[in-house]
Amino acid sequence: MTDAAMQPDAPIQTGNAPDLVVKGMADIRVERRGRCLEVTIDRPDAMNSLRTEHHHALDAVWSGFEADDDLWVAILTGAGTRAFCVGSDLKAAASGILPSAPASGFAGFTNRFARTKPVIAAVNGAAMGGGFETMLACDLAIAQDSAVFGLPEVKVGLFAAAGGVERLVQHLGRKRALEIVLTGRTITADEALALGLVNRVVADGETLGAARELADTLAANSPKSIAASKAALNEYDRTGSLEESMANSLELLQPLMGSADFREGVDAFVARRPPQWRNA
Template identity: 50%
Template sequence: MGEFVTSERKGNILVVTMNRPEVYNAMHAPMHHEMSALWDDFAADPDLWVAVLTGAGDKAFSAGNDLKYTAQGGKGTAPATGFAGLSMRFDLEKPIIAAVNGFAMGGGFETALSCDIILAADTAKFALPEVKVGLFAAASGVQRLSRQIGRKPAVEMMLTGRHVLADEGYRLGFVNEVLPADKLMDRAMEMAGDIASVSPSSVKATKRVLNAMDDLENLRSSLLYSRQVMSELRTTEDFKEGVTAFVEKRKPEWKNR
């Protein structure tokens, strides 16, 4: 049992639960590192073939970056493997199913996009709202959403930060299936079982080629560039205002500098 994440083995399936329900499973540096270590262990274990990732509670998959932790001077940075230990993990040859049980905001949505399959409860909501708080979707949202649903609808979501319900996510193409909330985990386990019933060597080979396609599309370089741009953005007055306004629960007063 981890401090911020729990895991359970069910045969060849690993069920992982982000476990900070008091902050809607928002992630901070210690949680990123804990998740990264968990995915390292998952990758190295020959008896685990597929994982299911979900969030604790019935409200949220993950609220994304823990801005209150950041605003209060919380220390630490994400690991080399990125947000949730997944956004910059380029060599995992085992599939992960995201069972999105509630809202997936910002980095929470980016975490789901970093998985191979997204199943969503009919109560789920998705958004990349970073622009509303002086940030941008630097944890792979810009890259993955635009590649998974096409540039035009992705850009509209990224530049407005609007919420997308599960049914629209299915129509756009980033959600594989929409389920009643009480059926979500059953379906996720069923799908994980379907994957675990086929050749694990074939699944790994498929993932290896998909990972190579990401290399051909310069995903790694683009994500590293996102980190550079985010570092520059953090020096602006708008960044400071956005985070402060979020914590103070007021409308930001943008300066454009």
């Protein structure tokens, strides 16, 4: 791994820059594959690091994904074989231009707390700083064997302000998370799997294929049921109260029971055939 992969993010400022969307899209590849949207950060020579325009471009991508009823799941990955995303492009920061992100956060994603569609991270290399934080914000993650993870911001006087501190504590508990955050050390793919930070580890070069298989599995289930499951978890994350979250779950369940997809699911089960979901 190069030194660039170990560099922390420069501070992220929030703001609006709609004029940057078209410019940033030159480095973001978006492809529809059935019910799945595949999003690729296409800056392999820069270890898929992000500049201001990329945060705003990705914000537009994720907003479009959430609004499209025909898309039920997404995959986020990086181009090339070395990196998923190593955070902010420090060359831009070194020139005196601090990166700016929309209200939706790093990669237009880390602050999207109300998402109801699953996003899978296909980690094809180094996920450092904001790249690691973006992966942590995804719902599921597949990592290749040589992938590495870390929050090295503390080594240069910053900290993981795009959710890295909070999400690691949420995933691992306070003491295990703080050991990673405060030392800034690198985590291997096997350790990430043992800690429950990724769902599985696959051989190098097989990450996207494995993520596609997982996406197809999700897309075979009711999109309305998945959205309700995500909404229930969002409420639990928001309140931290099991009692309040379960009360909210009952409210979420009522419209599902009257939906066309529920009727289709029952009919398909009785007829022993695959359901034909309408997302209605």
